Amino acid sequence: MSEIGVMLPDGSKKMLQTGSTVLDLAKSIGAGLARNAIAGKINGKMVDLQAEIGDGDRVEIITEKSPEALELVRHSTSHLMAQAVKMLFPQAKVTIGPSIENGFYYDFDVDAPFSPDDLDKIEAKMRELAKAAIPLSREEFSRDEAIRLFRDLGETYKVELIEDLDADKVSLYRQGDFIDLCRGPHLPSTAFCKAFKLTSIAGAYWRGDENRKMLQRIYGTAFTDKKELDEYLARLEEAKRRDHRRIGRELDLYSFSDEVGAGLVIWHPKGAMLRTILEDFERKEHLKRGYDIVLGPQILKKELWQRSGHYENYRENMYFTEIDGQSYGIKPMNCLSHMMIYKSQLRSYRDLPLRYFELGTVHRHERAGVLHGLLRVRGFTQDDAHIICMPEQLDAEIKGVISFVNDVMGIFGFDYEMELSTRPEKSIGSDEDWERATNALRSALEDSGRPFEINEGDGAFYGPKIDIKLRDALDRRWQCATIQCDFTLPERFDLTYVAADGEKKRPVMVHRVILGAIERFIGVLIEHHAGNFPLWLAPVQGLVLTVTDNQVPYAKTVYGELLEAGIRVQHDFRNEKLGFKIREAQLQRIPYMFVIGDKEVETGTVTARYRDGSNLPAMKVAELVDFLGREVKSFK
RNA sequence: GCCACCUUAGCUCAGAUGGUAGAGCAAUUGAUUCGUAAUCAAUAGGUCGCCGGUUCGACUCCGGCAGGUGGCUCCA
Numbered sequence: 001m002s003e004i005g006v007m008l009p010d011g012s013k014k015m016l017q018t019g020s021t022v023l024d025l026a027k028s029i030g031a032g033l034a035r036n037a038i039a040g041k042i043n044g045k046m047v048d049l050q051a052e053i054g055d056g057d058r059v060e061i062i063t064e065k066s067p068e069a070l071e072l073v074r075h076s077t078s079h080l081m082a083q084a085v086k087m088l089f090p091q092a093k094v095t096i097g098p099s100i101e102n103g104f105y106y107d108f109d110v111d112a113p114f115s116p117d118d119l120d121k122i123e124a125k126m127r128e129l130a131k132a133a134i135p136l137s138r139e140e141f142s143r144d145e146a147i148r149l150f151r152d153l154g155e156t157y158k159v160e161l162i163e164d165l166d167a168d169k170v171s172l173y174r175q176g177d178f179i180d181l182c183r184g185p186h187l188p189s190t191a192f193c194k195a196f197k198l199t200s201i202a203g204a205y206w207r208g209d210e211n212r213k214m215l216q217r218i219y220g221t222a223f224t225d226k227k228e229l230d231e232y233l234a235r236l237e238e239a240k241r242r243d244h245r246r247i248g249r250e251l252d253l254y255s256f257s258d259e260v261g262a263g264l265v266i267w268h269p270k271g272a273m274l275r276t277i278l279e280d281f282e283r284k285e286h287l288k289r290g291y292d293i294v295l296g297p298q299i300l301k302k303e304l305w306q307r308s309g310h311y312e313n314y315r316e317n318m319y320f321t322e323i324d325g326q327s328y329g330i331k332p333m334n335c336l337s338h339m340m341i342y343k344s345q346l347r348s349y350r351d352l353p354l355r356y357f358e359l360g361t362v363h364r365h366e367r368a369g370v371l372h373g374l375l376r377v378r379g380f381t382q383d384d385a386h387i388i389c390m391p392e393q394l395d396a397e398i399k400g401v402i403s404f405v406n407d408v409m410g411i412f413g414f415d416y417e418m419e420l421s422t423r424p425e426k427s428i429g430s431d432e433d434w435e436r437a438t439n440a441l442r443s444a445l446e447d448s449g450r451p452f453e454i455n456e457g458d459g460a461f462y463g464p465k466i467d468i469k470l471r472d473a474l475d476r477r478w479q480c481a482t483i484q485c486d487f488t489l490p491e492r493f494d495l496t497y498v499a500a501d502g503e504k505k506r507p508v509m510v511h512r513v514i515l516g517a518i519e520r521f522i523g524v525l526i527e528h529h530a531g532n533f534p535l536w537l538a539p540v541q542g543l544v545l546t547v548t549d550n551q552v553p554y555a556k557t558v559y560g561e562l563l564e565a566g567i568r569v570q571h572d573f574r575n576e577k578l579g580f581k582i583r584e585a586q587l588q589r590i591p592y593m594f595v596i597g598d599k600e601v602e603t604g605t606v607t608a609r610y611r612d613g614s615n616l617p618a619m620k621v622a623e624l625v626d627f628l629g630r631e632v633k634s635f636k
Numbered sequence: 637g638c639c640a641c642c643u644u645a646g647c648u649c650a651g652a653u654g655g656u657a658g659a660g661c662a663a664u665u666g667a668u669u670c671g672u673a674a675u676c677a678a679u680a681g682g683u684c685g686c687c688g689g690u691u692c693g694a695c696u697c698c699g700g701c702a703g704g705u706g707g708c709u710c711c712a
Binding site: 105114115116200201202203204205208209210214215216219249250256258262317362364366367368369370371372375376377380384467478479480481482515517519520521545547548549550576577578579580582583584585587593597598599607609613615 | 637639640641647668670671672674675702703704705707708709710712
């Protein structure tokens with residue numbers, strides 16, 4: 001019998017019989033490895049244990065300890081769930097069930113939606129099946145055979161999936177009576193599904209298309225062992241405690257009211273303070289970078305929105321109001337008044353680039369189901385700017401914006417992810433424009449030295465864009481900063497500048513936000529810090545506390561001096577025990593508590609207690625102000 | 637907008653099978669003057685999200701609407 005040679009990850013070579021599988025290789029290395037093996041990797045591609053190895057292949061054994069194990073376990077657990085569902089609900093039709101970032105899901109077409117009780121039943125059935133250690137085996141079918149098989153089973157969604165496939169062979173996985181179309185690979189047996197939990201039920205459109213049938217999706221999560229699952233569930237609990245909706249109410253930052261309307265934020269004093277701090281910061285940072293501050297009105301005539309194309313493309317999201325027979329659109333974006341400022345006079349190439357910055361409040365009629373605390377609202381304020389420049393300046397301008405984003409995110413301590421979205425099918429503008437703009441964006445991203453992803457065809461119809469995403473406490477990504485090139489508006493509004501040769505030419509426009517929507521940014525900020533804002537952001541930086549009523553007169557002067565020095569300070573002179581007042585201040589996440597007892601009165605000092613429980617030495621108010629000023633400047 | 641679930645005092649939550657409601661915290665009042673996460677006591681507080689229906693009778697059942705939660709679609 002002939003032999004084949006395989007390369008192992010450590011660089012060594014091993015001889016095996018022709019026709020050997022990954023499992024055979026594992027056995028030849030050791031019984032322990034064979035027992036723990038769950039899959040393999042041949043020449044970098046994930047395969048089943050049963051996969052046959054070829055001569056000269058590079059082969060790796062995947063065990064539960066491998067980084068690839070998690071995805072495998074989740075994917076196989078989704079199949080296990082589908083098997084359980086088919087046993088409990090034979091009329092259910094299976095569709096797709098992938099592993100996802102924090103677990104997996106599987107979509108079913110069922111007559112009646114699943115109830116939370118069903119979830120428990122399904123989970124119980126899954127445990128039973130996992131215990132039975134049902135082997136999963138891969139089988140290859142021709143396209144036509146597979147279509148016939150699924151048609152006979154009544155699995156119409158699977159038939160549709162196969163019909164859309166290019167390949168003439170497809171792989172199916174069988175576990176007991178359950179058979180599913182799947183690329184694989186999978187765990188060798190359901191016994192490896194040891195730590196899973198079904199988490200929620202949701203509706204989801206077939207193939208993500210809202211015009212097609214809504215299926216029932218079951219979400220779950222799975223890990224290679226119970227301990228990791230428990231840790232994950234504990235993390236979820238912790239995330240709930242950081243939820244900006246809970247903390248926002250506890251810290252009395254903002255509220256919503258169904259009498260006011262869904263998605264419309266009412267900023268309470270502390271939340272409004274926080275906003276003001278961010279807005280002041282933004283104005284300063286923009287002025288430093290050569291932006292001009294501008295302001296436009298809240299409503300603009302309908303005709304202007306028609307000219308810009310918003311009326312045609314964005315109408316459903318806009319609010320309109322009519323007065324004296326004239327229709328006005330409440331602005332959903334700030335660009336139009338910026339266009340009009342540009343057009344208010346003749347522009348020379350010497351004026352460019354122009355960078356108009358506005359903290360612009362916009363209103364968008366978001367569909368009811370998408371609203372989510374501060375992260376998705378109907379009225380919000382963007383730190384919006386439009387850069388109007390010559391095409392040859394585009395490169396430098398984009399780089400400038402990226403470095404702006406990087407500076408600001410650094411100050412806030414956020415890690416972020418960047419994505420480049422390129423030309424979609426439905427779009428306007430010349431190939432040359434698109435290429436120039438896309439290249440400008442790409443080269444700026446490359447220059448930034450940070451990794452980025454490319455979303456082919458995901459750009460706006462009017463130009464390519466870079467999106468920058470932050471994560472919330474539940475690891476959901478939220479787009480904050482975005483940089484978009486726009487070819488339409490300069491065209492539609494006939495923006496021009498006089499070039500050096502005296503010809504009128506068309507400028508390029510960049511639409512960009514750094515924080516994005518202040519509302520959303522604050523939501524993410526709250527969760528990031530769990531409400532413990534750094535001193536420079538804390539709406540209340542310090543609280544003057546008295547031990548007894550005796551210190552009130554002195555405490556009042558301390559309070560007055562701190563206020564005078566620009567510290568955002570409040571006081572609590574109530575006749576309560578110190579411990580009680582400290583507890584309340586602590587729950588309010590106030591950074592500093594200025595404790596004043598008889599000692600401080602006698603020495604004319606203040607003892608500052610930080611919210612972590614530590615105390616600073618007693619000091620004079622002037623020293624304290626100095627100390628706090630340094631901390632504010634550090635942005636920490 | 638679509639699917640599921642939820643909506644009881646300011647907040648967090650109890651209230652089997654229909655007989656119009658209860659706790660803790662907060663609030664108010666009084667006592668206490670007490671140095672680093674809760675001093676004690678008393679009082680007050682709810683047309684049980686809104687509108688309609690079934691019923692002798694609905695917080696409890698049914699329908700509609702509004703708001704919220706988790707997803708889908710969309711998006712800063």
